């Protein structure tokens with residue numbers, strides 16, 4: 001069967017099967033979890049490559065890689081084969097007590113892959129876990145509880161990570177239970193576009209704020225700076241090339257640790273192994289695509305930093321039941337091998353540039369498209385109202401409209417006004433053309449807000 005199929009719908013969206021499951025789910029799941037409204041949600045039955053079939057046999061094209069996870073396609077045949085083999089041998093081990101060989105192999109492979117002396121890993125299951133392992137490692141190494149994070153940042157919603165996530169939507173209900181020693185400083189380019197400075201000036205201003213925060217820190221509160229190399233959920237904002245090297249220089253000069261969150265951007269998404277490759281962070285967090293669809297994340301630290309954790313005397317201070325799960329580690333080893341063997345990084349750089357220029361060509365004359373920005377297979381289309389304000393209403397309508405035509409995509413941005421494209425790397429040329437044209441037609445059919 002072809003892997004680059006276009007949408008094919010058999011029912012209205014959502015179909016009767018999805019609707020019935022949504023009704024049942026609303027009775028049995030926490031109300032603040034799965035969104036039910038308009039065309040949402042589809043209940044997925046199977047997926048392959050860039051295609052997803054729902055329980056009503058409708059076929060979609062997934063332009064999200066399912067939250068940036070399935071980079072080498074849904075049900076990648078080689079990853080699936082490894083999973084089948086591994087599941088016959090060992091599904092679960094005892095992470096920090098009696099682990100599997102797969103955990104050792106993966107930790108070694110990551111140490112080889114990551115830059116500089118990033119070579120000591122802490123495994124987790126989701127992105128929040130990796131961030132929290134990094135925050136704890138920074139606390140152990142510096143003794144300082146404070147973290148400088150950025151406006152627009154999304155680092156997850158676990159209790160440790162949540163304090164560093166920017167949007168009050170996530171933080172406010174739990175604010176009195178979170179680490180109070182977190183400040184959010186401006187991320188270059190994140191402030192409302194109407195007043196947006198040029199990229200180099202915005203980066204310089206943001207760096208000045210970080211430097212001032214760390215300089216005026218008489219109690220020595222702040223031990224680490226936590227940053228996304230490209231603001232993902234915050235709106236696909238690519239900072240000027242001086243920003244990360246500037247942060248590295250400030251952290252070195254002021255004796256603080258730099259934590260880079262590559263949970264979304266890492267492992268080829270931006271046409272590089274890591275979007276932050278211009279620098280070597282002290283702690284690097286990776287997740288999402290690492291295990292090809294299985295839950296696995298990792299915080300990889302410089303040896304010098306990680307040696308502040310004492311050697312376990314049989315009661316590890318940081319662990320979890322599924323730490324270094326052998327099934328997930330085997331899938332991750334396969335993913336890393338495939339990324340390298342099939343030169344995916346170079347291929348994403350080339351075909352991602354084509355995706356970017358096609359989006360720019362096709363959407364150039366569409367009203368209300370303020371900016372198209374990104375790298376590799378991570379693109380944002382920012383929408384503005386006629387008055388120049390963020391047009392979240394139109395972006396949300398477009399996502400609903402797209403679903404009804406068989407395209408799965410998401411919105412990003414603190415105002416929900418950025419269409420986010422993060423397709424699997426296996427997106428076919430035919431799918432790419434069709435997606436760009438469909439986006440143009442849908443945007444033209446949805447009026448720009450006043």
Ligand SMILES: Cc1ncc(COP(=O)(O)O)c(C=O)c1O
Pocket residue numbers: 126127128129131154155156157228232233261262263264265287288
């Ligand atoms: C940059 C970034 N960091 C952290 C996270 C949190 O990951 P998880 O949802 O797996 O906890 C995400 C999730 O979208 C993310 O995009």
